[in-house]
Amino acid sequence: MSTHETDYLVIGAGAVGLAFVDTLLDEHPDCHVTILDKHARPGGHWNDAYSFVALHQPSATYGVNSMEMCPDRVDEHGHNAGMYPLAKHAEILAYYSKLMTERLVPSGRVTYLPLTEYVGGQSGQHAAKSILSGEEHSITVRRKLVDGTWFKTSVxxxxxxxxxxxxxxxxxxxxxxxxxxxxxxxxxxxxxxxxxxxxxxxxxxxxxxxxxxxxxxxxxxxxxxxMFNRKLLQPAKHHIEDLVQFQIDLVECANGSQNGDEMFAKLGERGTMLRIDESVTPKMFHxxxxxxxxxxxxxxxxxxxxxxxxxxxxxxxxxxxxxxxxxxxxxxxxxCTASAVPFEQRDKGRPFFEGDRITLQLAQAPFVPYSAALAAFIEVHFETDAEKNNLVPPAPLTDTTDTYPYAMMANLMSTAILSGNEKTNAFNAKSRLHPTGPAVAEMMAKGDPRLAALSKVGPKIQANMPGVIKLGMAAKALHEGAA
Structure with a gap:
């Protein structure tokens, strides 16, 4: 049996666990982290994915805070032509391997145990087992267990x-x-x-x-x-106006709609949402x-x-x-019936912070790496579980057109909470994983004239928020009834 001592034991070396560890190392320069994962290399479920898979969102806000994923250039060919790159399967795996071998392990503060299964434990004493050799690991955890596997991703x-x-x-x-x-x-x-x-x-x-x-x-x-129209979700530093319009479209179409289908139909008319067959009313939104x-x-x-x-x-x-x-x-x-995130997880939510355990979930949907990095920042800079959990109530994991308005409402409320706190607002301004924070901070520093477009967002959201809340609360009731 091998023995280890660590401050944080992180289960999962995928997008969630690694985004947490990357930020934790920067924000808590004295801590030690042990990461264990069933796969033979970093990257979590990406190891199991089909070889032609790619991100469906621009790579600018995926991965970890400390390292860019793709070159900052426009694709010239294929169905993503004219837009910013989508990291492909091989690129994603190479990215996470580089992160582990060139940043995390060389820091001297990370122990990485691949092909290792978490067995269990409590009160600071945990057990794991090497999958191939059967060797048992006894791990003393001085601070917290971090569960990066809550999403139970299926491919x-x-x-x-x-x-x-x-x-x-x-x-x-x-x-x-x-x-x-x-x-x-x-x-x-x-x-x-x-x-x-x-x-x-x-x-x-x-x-x-x-x-x-x-x-x-x-x-x-x-x-x-x-589906979201990708052309409206390009990196903020290049297309802040489109992101502004995207947010305005959401709140305007929610306000006055009687249900999710009506809201989506309005978004479809604006080109904000896309569907394959315009004669069919979709009922799914993932x-x-x-x-x-x-x-x-x-x-x-x-x-x-x-x-x-x-x-x-x-x-x-x-x-x-x-x-x-x-x-x-x-x-x-x-x-192709596997669900990337099993939506039955929606009824298994728990607080992010519970004593000596952190369960990494969504702070805002669908920003998975950002949510994990934010949790690491909050863990370091705030004291009590109550204070931490007030900043990151878990975002609902919705999967239908009827329930999505609840997730949208929750995201807007989360944004208000985080921007209203001096520390988390500063984190968002520097986090590469935040969709707009660093771009807005840079524009403000330079007095960018495009900031004028941003001035529209606050008043628009405020004016439409009563309708957003009304629709969102109705969607919340449907969501909780289905859970």
Whole structure:
């Protein structure tokens, strides 16, 4: 058995845990941190993701505070042309490996235990076990256990389908697709994507860009989805006016709407939200971000099965309960039904700070790394759990158009709380992970004339806030009733 002593034991070396540790090292220069993770290298669920996955938000506010993720330039090609880069799978893994090997471990204040599973513990004494060797670790924690695994992220390679698959059925997950070239004598003659979320959209785009004709693709979408228009969510230092307009659009469309569907319809008319089929009213919203060029590609697929969930697959048949649909021979069924964040977690929220435990959640949705970094800052600079938790009530994890207004209202309230505190306001002004803070601080220092656009936001939010709260509270009741 090996023994360790540390100030903070962090479970998870993914986007959450590493954003927390990165900020903690800067804000608490005397502490020691031990990180353990089941994966063989840093990056958490990104290790398990399909190889053609990329961030769907600009990389400018992803990762950790201390290190940029992608060059600050505009993409010139592909469906992200004209916008700032989206880090790709290999880039994300390389980024986290560099962070660990060039910053965290060399600091002398971080012990990293990969391929290690947390076993349990309490009162400052915890146990872990090396997955391959079976070696046991006894870890004395002087300050706190930090849980970076609350999100329980699920990706296709770690997800078990909720339907039966008959023998002989050609079945794949998205990560299998780039290897189809290895068996050119046995290529699929038809493809069927199962799932309506961002993974399914990524897969459809990949197939189309790889040259598969749209008529050779079926798509099972139990629910259609609204998505944020990526062109409005570019880095603040380059496009602050668009971010301002985006925020104004949200509050104006919420005010006066009777429900989430009406709010989304108004946002769709403004181009703030996008949907694949304009004749369908989407009921799902998972905070996905997409480009207009991607939507144009996805609209090429017209063999769509809506409002149904697959219960079984057979070699040339899809089964939806009592309904059977014949499919072309040699159809490859592609499972995209994994939910990146299992939304059943919505009813398992707990305070960020509880004695000798920190549970990393969302301070603002969907800003995962920012929320973790903010928690590290608050841990160092505030004294009591009550004081800390008042600054970061966990943001609701909503997944429908009906409940999203609750998340939007919670974000606005969080912004007011954090900007009203001198310390957290200063943190936001320097945090690379905050969507607007550093850009606004730089503009103020330089007297940038674009600051005039910012002056519109406060009055607009204030004028529309009564309607935002009314809609948000109704959405909150729906959200809590579904939990």
């Amino acid at each position: 296709p390679s770690t997800h078990k389908p909720a339907f039966d698959i008959a023998e002989g059925t050609r079945f794949a997950i998205p990560g299998d697709l780039p290897r189809l070239w290895m068996d050119t004598e046995n290529l699929p003659q038809h493809y069927c994507i199962i799932g309506g979320g961002k993974t399914a959209m990524d897969t459809a785009v990949w197939l189309l860009e790889a040259g598969v004709p749209a008529e050779k693709i079926d798509w099972v979408r139990p629910r259609d989805s609204w 905070f996905a971000v997409i480009s207009e060029a991607e939507v144009a590609l996805l609209r090429q697929i017209t063999r769509v099965h809506r409002g149904k969930r697959v219960t079984a697959l057979e070699p040339s048949t899809m089964v939806f309960g009592e309904e059977r649909i014949d499919m072309p021979e040699a159809t490859l069924f592609i499972d």
